[in-house]
Amino acid sequence: MRMTAAKALVECLKREGVEVVFGYPGGAVLPLYDVLYDEKEIKHVLVRHEQGAAHAADGYARATGKVGVCIATSGPGATNLVTGITTAYMDSSPIVAITGQVRREILGKDSFQEADISGITMPITKHNYLVKDPDMLPYIVKEAFYIAKTGRPGPVLIDLPVDVQAAEIDYQPVEKVSLRSYRPVYEGNIKQVLKAVEAIKEAEKPVLFVGGGCINSGASEEVLILAERCQIPVVHSLMGKGTIPEEHPLSLGLLGMHGTVSANLAVSECDLLIAIGARFSDRSTGKVSTFATMAQVIHIDIDPAEIGKNVKAHIPIVGDAKRVLQQILAHIEPKEHPSWIKRVQEWKEKHPMKYREEGEVIKxxxxxxxxxxxxxxxxxxxxxxxxxxxxxxxxxxxxxxxxxxxxxxxxxxxxxxxxxxxxxxxxxxxxxxxxxxxxxxxxxxxxxxxxxxxxxxxxxxxxxxxxxxxxxxxxxxxxxxxxxxxxxxxxxxxxxxxxxxxxxxxxxxxxxxxxxxxxxxxxxxxxxxxxxxIAPEEKVLPMVPAGGSIDKMLVD
Amino acid sequence: MRHTLSVSVENRPGVLARVAGLFKRRGFNIESLAVNITQDPTTSRMTIVVDGEEAMIEQIGKQLNKLIEVIKVADYTFTSTLERELALVKVEATPQTRREILDLTHIFRATVVDVAENSLIVEITGDVEKIDAFVNLVRPYGIKEIVRTGKIVMARGMQSL
Missing domain, CATH: 3.40.50.970 (Thiamin diphosphate (ThDP)-binding fold, Pyr/PP domains)
Incomplete structure (x- = not known):
């Protein structure tokens, strides 16, 4: 069907199930906004600053698990997205950012409101595109959404020159993506899985460490089953918060710089650390050389580059958190470690999160x-x-x-x-x-x-x-x-x-x-x-000073 | 230790910038780089020489693989390979020294590709050591200019990337 590329873009968005876009209009996205003016199925939320659009799309993606979409014009509109895109990139949140660009003929000539946003966002996107051929747009949109939401999710940016948006194309819906160079691995290598099963069987003081990957892959149920079946205490990174209910007796809470005493001590003493979808950030590990020194580490992550990056993994498993946990659960027998659980519970009871009340001062x-x-x-x-x-x-x-x-x-x-x-x-x-x-x-x-x-x-x-x-x-x-x-x-x-x-x-x-x-x-x-x-000089405690060992916390 | 990575990538604009940018931001240093199209016109092959410890090289490989347009990465450091670099060397040559330079050129199976009144341009191919050796031998005559390509490698025998 003949239509403008801008119209085709909106058709593509609808095919991807987009219900809402967060954006801010401007000169280089006028053709797109003209289409959005008549659009009934996609809601447009007008922000007050493009950074807000990127964060809103990110918040939408994190809360719903769907891809968030934001739109900005060229130049300053696009550069205002940068902090928001980086935020999404660091936390593996799937967003697609669409930016206007100056027309192809004056690209690269320091034109009005021109910024090389595909160059700028290269290190902060999972992938990005500068669309020069309007006919390619439907394929690019399909690819962009596919890349954003599969594997380790992340932001993808599509930079669209204004004349590309206005160009007429013959639009045919694109059904399939085929990328020879991008094939995320979801299933864990069975040999590695069996090694992990063996290690869990033999562990006497195991700890599960869950990160944002568990949230992204929807692995909560599997984490909980494994924790309960084998009586394994669970600690989480900031991104892994919510993986299992925090009031669950096996949950020890947050690990790391401002983590709980019990989480930090448990990880420091455990003999097996099962990290799932966690990237061992410096805020979680503190000083790496003194982190979990007694533990064998099983590291399950969909991104092979995370394995061995910060902490050595003895049993690396590349795969989707949910899928790999299912594989593990298929082979694992119930187990108990009463003395370990008792020790951990003692820490938990002795060192709850606390603060001091001071009359009417608001804490x-x-x-x-x-x-x-x-x-x-x-x-x-x-x-x-x-x-x-x-x-x-x-x-x-x-x-x-x-x-x-x-x-x-x-x-x-x-x-x-x-x-x-x-x-x-x-x-x-x-x-x-x-x-x-x-x-x-x-x-x-x-x-x-x-x-x-x-x-x-x-x-x-x-x-x-x-x-x-x-x-x-x-x-x-x-x-x-x-x-x-x-x-x-x-x-x-x-x-x-x-x-x-x-x-x-x-x-x-x-x-x-x-x-x-x-x-x-x-x-x-x-x-x-x-x-x-609130009390002006209240501190966040416990605290592990930056670069310190996580078992050495300031508590008061 | 110096490693040689062979990387096949989509032959598209911007891919080189992605690869180079990745090395820069992760703090890896490229020692040499060669890139050109392959038997498949949609694919380019990069040969990247990088110095670093084992763990760092492994991380580089994984990070490269994460780039959507990178198709395959192989570390050829411990593979039996053929490696070649090409250099053009402009040497000062007086009527008195010209003969000696030509002799050296023949010994190295290099070729003189340009002759002027007071200089010669020698084209030499070989591994890095061979080119270094040649350059050192002609240095006393006066080198006006050297241009060297990055190294390219290919696995010997039937194996291919």
Whole structure:
């Protein structure tokens, strides 16, 4: 059928099941926006800054498991996506970014709003395309979605010159992708699987370490079966949070820099570490040379490059977390290690996550706990980055995968609010809570306007301490309390909420926390922002100093 | 240790930039690189020489394989291969020294491809050591310019990438 490439692009998006795109129009995407103007099946969400579009698409992808799509114009529109794309890349989130580009004839001539976005995003995308032949567009879109969501998921960018969008092509739906150079392996090598089974059989002090790969592959059920059948305690990376319910007796919680004492000690003492879809980031391992030194390591990952990259794997298995676990489960007999479980439980009981109450001073941990109670542990938690993120990770005990959405790898401040928009649009019935800091929230505060325009009932809990708190904490602990440029002022968040058309609540006393949250939960037609004035110098603890051994934690 | 990687890639614009960029950002250093089209016009072959420890080379191979347009990566370091490099060497040559340079050229089975009043251009192919040896021998006459290609390798016998 004859149509413009822009029209064909939208047809392709529909064939991929795209229901929503997050974008911002501009000169180089006019042909595409002209098509979107009449489009009924795809909803367009207008953001206030392109970075917000990328994070929203990312949040949508993480919450739903579907591919998130964002659109920006050429030049500054495209470069504004960069932080969002990198965030998605570091956390293996499947998004497709579509950017406009100047027309082919003036490409490479420093034209108005020209930026070499395919060059710029080469190291931060799983793959990218600069489309020069309009006839190729349907194949490229098919490939882009296929690459984004298969294997280890990740962002793919399609750069589309404006004249390519306007060109007429003969559109035929593309049914199949065939890439000779890209064939992800899902099934584990059976010999390796049997070695892993043998190692699990023989282990006396095993630990399961689950990462974001378990969430991406939907391996929760299999992880839980393995843990229960063989009585193996489970620790998670930040990205693996939600793989199994955190209130499960076998869950030890977060591993690493701000992890639980029990998780860090268990990994340090275990004789078998079964890492699944986890990449042993420095935040999880601390000092690598002292990490899990007693353990044999089974490393299951869909990305062969992750195996042996940071920590040596004795039994590497390349494959999809869910699939490989099924293979393991087919061969594994029930097992018990009562003395190990007892030891681990003792750690857990002796060293719970804790904080000190101080009269009416608001403790951020208490705020997160209250949110947890009042949402019955059922909310989708999105976080910004810094102390707020760690308190959320430590004190909101998740039940389900895809319930905790955070920028783990890149640590992008300003992620939370726009990501919440994507989450809420992807899951309209979900209760979405953005746990924020006063620093982070200011990085993409403009997206309040987007949330208001879309009438999204997102709750934003600002843990407001007047500091860039995590940096302040490092300065306090490691830089002789020299608080260099971490005192940050903020607008009056109540007035700001009002100006944007949100509800705003301020809480200054500990005894008012619950009531404020309850009030926020009643707001259904717009965002509600709660400004919690928390203890200014509260620290995130436990803490393993950067590069230190994870069994040496600062606890008080 | 120095490793020789043979990499087959899609013959498309931008692939070289992807490969080169990957080496740069992962902190690997390319010592030499040769790339050209193969018997299959949709495929190019890169020969990359890189110095590093075993674990690093393994990581390079895996990272290369992750690039969508990389079809296959092989480490030919421990394979029986034929390796060739080509160099053009412009040597100063006076009527007195010309004869000696020509003799050296013949010994190395190299060819004189250009003769001017005061210089010669010698084309020499061989492994890296042979070319180094030739360059060292003609150095005393005065080298005006050397241009060398990256090394290319091919496995001996029936084996192919």
């Amino acid at each position: 951020p941990q208490k705020v997160v706990e209250a949110i947890w109670h009042l949402t019955k542990g059922e909310a989708v938690i999105v976080t910004e980055v810094g102390q707020n993120q760690m308190w959320a990770a430590q004190f909101y005990k998740t039940k389900y995968p895809r319930q905790f959405i955070t920028s783990g790898g890149l640590g992008t401040m300003g992620f939370g609010l726009p990501a919440s928009i994507g989450v809420q649009i992807g899951c309209p019935d979900a209760l979405v809570f953005d746990i924020a800091g006063d620093g982070s929230i200011q990085m993409n505060i403009q997206e309040l306007a987007t949330a208001v325009q879309q009438r999204l009932p997102i709750k934003i809990a600002i843990l407001n301490n007047g500091y860039l708190g995590m940096v302040r904490q490092w300065q306090e602990l490691f830089w002789r309390r020299r608080y260099s440029f971490v005192q940050i002022t903020a607008p009056d968040f109540l007035l700001l909420a009002q100006a944007y058309g949100c509800r705003g609540i301020r809480v200054e006393k500990s005894s008012e926390i619950e009531e404020a949250i309850k009030k926020a939960l009643e707001v259904k037609d717009r965002p509600c922002l709660i400004d919690f004035r």
